[in-house]
Amino acid sequence: MSDLYARHRAVMPDWLALYYEEPLEITHGEGRYVWGADGTRYLDFFGGILTTMTAHALPEVTKAVSEQAGRIIHSSTLYLNRPMVELAERIAQLSGIPDARVFFTTSGTEANDTALLLATTYRRTNTVLAMRNSYHGRSFSTVGITGNKGWSPTSLSPLQTLYVHGGVRTRGPYAHLDDDAFVAACVDDLKDLLGHTRPPAALIAEPVQGVGGFTSPPDGLYAAFREVLRERGILWIADEVQTGWGRTGDHFWGWQAHARSGPPDIVTFAKGIGNGMSVGGVIARAEIMNCLDSNSISTFGGTQVTMAAALANLTYLLEHDLQGNARRVGGLLIERVRAAAAQDPGVREVRGRGLMIGVELVRPGTDEADPDRAAAVLEAARDGGLLIGKGGGHATSALRVAPPLTLTVAEAEEGAAILDSALRNTR
Template sequence: MTELYRRHRAVTPAWLATYYEEPIELTHGEGRHVWDSQGRRYLDFFGGILTTMTAHALPEVTKAVAEQAGRILHTSTLYLSSPMVELAEQIAELSGIPDAKVFFTTSGTEANDTALLLATSYRSSNQVLAMRNSYHGRSFTTVGITGNSSWSPTSLSPLQTLYVHGGVRTRGPFAHLSDADFIAACTADLEDLLGQAGGRIAALIAEPVQGVGGFTSGPDGLFASFKRVLDRHGILWISDEVQTGWGRTGDHFWGWQAHAEAGPPDLLTFAKGIGNGLSMGGVVARTEVMDCLGANSISTFGGSPITTAGALANLRHLLDHDLQGNARRVGALLTERLRAADLPVVREVRGRGLMIGVELVDRAGEPSAPAATATLEHARALGVLIGKGGLAGNVLRIAPPLSLTTAEATEGADLLVEALRRAQDELPASTPAP
């Protein structure tokens, strides 16, 4: 145990997870690479949990932050801010939500909290629909709508939550169905659930691609089918774009656009990538929903001059360099190279763009968290940092900055395949059935 890790363990909660048997300290980064305190360089294929969206030490962002820091760091929403207004204008236009307004927060958790406050106030109801296997944050409110027991430490909640099928395509009672029949079955389940719920439902909150859940999703069009049902009941749709937003999926700028036949969501939450490491989140909603609160409210840190200045520079870089298109092209290459390895330890390689999940199993075909843990360790030793998730903790999460080059994708894929081979070789032999 390093001295820094010993000190960390002494003063932080036992439940504050760190990666690796011997956790590392990252001291600096550039582009798609980071360095640890021992001087070791790594390809960063996780980006601080999908947060370093464009690149480490992106010159435009560091310049914007430095210049703003030299003027003023903080004011609060009690005062006007040009960077905040300009960023809000751009996000409102990009959101696809008509007559949109934007409220900035400091994290995705807080963004989802705000969306739930708006939806429950607008609908005068504390009943919420959420997806099974979902994750929406670590606050008391968002834990109460998280359908993944690994990340939900209490059943207590200010909300009454009902969980809907559809977040996982390849497991569960509808996995054997065609895409069209899967959507029909999940929609019928939603209709049945609404028929049994007492009172009004405020909203459905859903990730277009479940992040912590292991980069799982239903078929394209699932939430369009859901929205037609929701609209008949006046129920709002909140699209949690904290991990899927800003072009990461390649095919679309927002995850909800894969389900666009029924129109945009009523509310959209965002965070992570827009700040490129700066602490930023927010909610977009149509005006009548955003303005529904009957009490005063401000944000001390949300939309601060320094975070919005950095986020503006980051967003401009993303759009000017078509990083969404790069995510689509390079992500397809990375996905195909991982699939081509055809290793027994890999049950499925899934995802979109630069949001790739690799589900691992043991020799009997059962979910294997040890295989995921071992792969993380081997990948680190080979010089690649990745994440993991899934309900059973058996899914590798791969989400590099969207500026990843073809050469870096090829190098990283080769190293990950080698890490998977090493983890596979370490799996215990399967026990014959009695």
């Protein structure tokens, strides 16, 4: 056991998860690569849980942070803040939400917590709809709407949560149906559920379920849900903490795969926008955002240095069409991963879009999750010089592949080859 690991265990909670039998200390990074404390270089296909979205040590972002830190780092939301206003203007315009207002937080958990506060206050009810297999954060309220038992340590909650079918396409009672029938069955289930309860405040849903193993419904499901919700005045909250900013390649926001009914009422974001800096936020139309009738502030949400980083990162992302790169290089990467998995009886499914790819592992010949192999593949990939993640609602048996959006074709090929080897060596 390393000295740092021993010190970690002595002062950190037992439930604070670490990857690998011998946990890794990352000391620095550049582009799509990071280095461990022993000098080993790794190709990073997880980006600090989809947070280093653009690249490690991106010069435009580090320069913006350095220059802003030399002026002022923080003042709180009690004072006018130029970088915060400038970023809010750009995000409001990109959101697609009419008359949008933006509130900044420090994390996706806090963003979703704020969205729940807004929705329940606006609708005057504490009942919330959420998706099975979902994950929305680690606060008391967001744990209470998380539909993944591996990440929900308590059943206590300030909210009444009702869980809806649809987030997982290939499991559950409707998995055998084609896409149109699947959507119709989920809509019928939603209508039936709503017939047995007072109208909820909102449905909160990830367009692609992140911690759940990069699962998603057929395109259009949430648009069909929205038609049912709108008739009853129920809000739609899109949790874009992992899917926003072009990661899915096909769209800038994940909700746009379900766009026929227009934008959500509320969108939450975090992770990648700060490229490693602590930035989250909520976008909502003015009447919803302004429904609170008491004062509020955010001490660290929107602080100048994180806003400067996010502005530089967003500018780089748009000017270099990283959404297009995610679509092109992500398409190649998923083809390579599918080819590697084609002859592996323990791979149930390779799914995803853009640079957000899930590989679900099962015990051969069954649909039973295989978390032991997922852990073994993680170790083998690291041994080969590749860092990936894992997740999944049916035990932690899905590999999560989500490189920075500047990934090159050569790096995609390199990572796919290492993953291929890791899969072969753990059969």
